[in-house]
Amino acid sequence: EVQLVESGGGLVQPGGSLRLSCAASGFTFSNYWMSWVRQAPGKGLEWVANIKQDGSERYFVDSVKGRFTISRDNARNSLFLQMDSLRAEDTAVYSCAREPREGYCRSTACFDYWGQGTLVTVSS
């Protein structure tokens, strides 16, 4: 069974940092692109960042470029999101999601498995 479990969320002051983790199991982690997606309170879903299987390509939404870093440890089946210079507008539930670049999602990537998310609150 595919499982994605996020951790590391919490309350942080504006300008602070937080590192999120996502533990993957039930599939060959190193074979998949992985993404972080967030949902601010009362808002819709927003894609944040993704990373290629070997970490050689990483992409970010403009609002987090230069502040967030995505990384992975394939030996430990783990995905990370380092968030620096946090702002109030970064407050959201952050979920990791698997991107199958095959089958029906080969042409335009989709997210076939998601974690439940971890809440990040940026407030003084």
Added chain:
Amino acid sequence: QSVLTQPPSVSGAPGQRVTISCTGSSSNIGAGYDVHWYQHHPGTAPKLLISANTNRPSGVPGRFSGSRSGTSASLAITGLQAEDEADYYCQSYDSSLIVFVFGGGTKLTVL
């Protein structure tokens, strides 16, 4: 303001049919990028409902179907059931913004 536009809410009685629209532009759906749909019960992990416009992943009931035409896509749910009450999101890719984009979400209420 989401790049993909969805109605904030739709509703229907048990057994009825509802549709949810997703309107994009020439840089996303109109450019030929596929549309995927997700079902999200708050507090749980979102679930992939329809992939590549029309395909149902294994385990998704046949009551759910998708379509795409021009710069828009639609999700149809027939034979509404109480457990269908959830938020629904469309997703695609935008070649101008160079990001994955989601619709603002549609809350389905089963009356």
